[in-house]
Amino acid sequence: MDTVTTVYSGACPARALLDRIANKWTTLIIGILGEADGPVRFSDLRRSITGISQKMLTQTLRDLERDGLVVRKIYPVIPPRVEYSLTPLGRTLDDPLRALSQWADRHMNEVHAAQHAFDAKSA
């Protein structure tokens, strides 16, 4: 163990951070913000991520804002417009998370074949 050592300790703050970034919703939100040309509205984020609840999206965005990964801008119009974009720090996380999404896309078929073989053996 070299550079990954600290995340293995439950007491280490890097573990808590890993818990927040190694997360399906974080991966999807940062992926959308990373691909967008400009800020993205809350309503567009919600539409883009099938199955996320308003509450979960709000909470995840708040955590990401607190972590310094996402910036929120509120426009004082009626109804208020709220937009999100990545900070420079958030942009450094886009590549590793994108690699993970791509892995899931690319290896889905192999994983399915493995699951079928496992289930057939267990049955």
Add this chain to the structure above:
Amino acid sequence: MDTVTTVYSGACPARALLDRIANKWTTLIIGILGEADGPVRFSDLRRSITGISQKMLTQTLRDLERDGLVVRKIYPVIPPRVEYSLTPLGRTLDDPLRALSQWADRHMNEVHAAQHAFDAKSA
């Protein structure tokens, strides 16, 4: 959206797969197996990952085995010895997950600074 498109759809199996791999415990387990010279015993995994329960480790390893990422070998000794290692497919996931752990380690201080600033502003 190009290569990441499918994970955004709740109905897509790639989303379910992302849910399992973008996960703190998966990241830690695959990290250990990826760095080990040979198979790793269940008891050593448990010792290496502070805070993981026996039940959570068992369930995560079973999911990873079913996904074809981890292989389990049982030695018929008394008491039975159970060892785990990565499959070739599991090894392809080691790099992206390691990049995530390293990101957490490297940027922890910046994240903490952001959290303090956020909390000071919200107080």
